[in-house]
Amino acid sequence: MTRPDTDRADRIGTFSTRPLDPVADAPLVHGWVTHPKAAFWLMGEAKLHDVEREYAAIAAHPHHDAFIGLHDGEPAFLIERYDPTEVELKGLYEAEPGDVGMHFLVAPADTPVHGFTRAVITAVMEFLFADPSVRRVVVEPDVTNGAVHALNKAVGFEVLREIAKPEKNALLSACTREQFEAATGGNDR
Known part of the structure; x- marks a missing residue:
């Protein structure tokens, strides 16, 4: 996903991704997910070993994975990608072929x-749509x-409806x- 954000390349920079390493990246991610601004991530009280365990489980899951997003080569955001028919939304909505679920922080x-x-959410969406099998991104x-x-x-994004999840x-x-x-002007931004 390395490509400059052409409208704002001079002040925003270049985005890329790499797979998240559950052990090596745990201290970094722990600081992000426990920060007060990450309250909706629901990990505010997590300890370092909780974060390591959570991301080790994601890494081992066949339908869920995580990535560190880089801004000009430096860690700046987190992406979780998942199959919504198997993780997070299983049984809660009518899936369509080519759906992929996403969280970002x-x-x-x-x-x-x-x-x-x-710029980050735009880069995340470009990353997901770089896979030609992805037809739609779903979020909750x-x-x-x-x-x-x-x-x-x-x-x-278009709101489909409110749903009740356990958390x-x-x-x-x-x-x-x-x-x-249509919303972002495609690659012509």
Whole structure:
């Protein structure tokens, strides 16, 4: 997924990904998921070994994986990709062929960069749609997470309905490749 964000390359930079290493990356990810700004990640009280165990389980799962997102080569965000018919949404919605589920978390920053989180979600969507078998991305953010709902809308997500999950009430939303390209201008941004 290495490519500059062409509209903002001079101030946003280049994004890429690498697989998350559950042991080596646990200290980094622990700091991200326990930060107060990551409250919706539901790991605020997690200990380092909890994070390592969680991501080791994801790495071992045949339908779930995690990646570290890099900004100009430095760790800056987390991506989880999953098969929604097997993980997170199993039995909670009518899946379509080519669906992929996604979570993303931007690392807390001492000095926020205007437009960075939107550039990250755009890069995450490009990463997911780089797989030609992916036709639609589905997400299930907490109904009270207004900031992520706005970001989702900005990249083309459509709210399908509210669903009850064991840990939260979620706003099931989906974005097709065509909706994403229409919302972001495709590669011509």
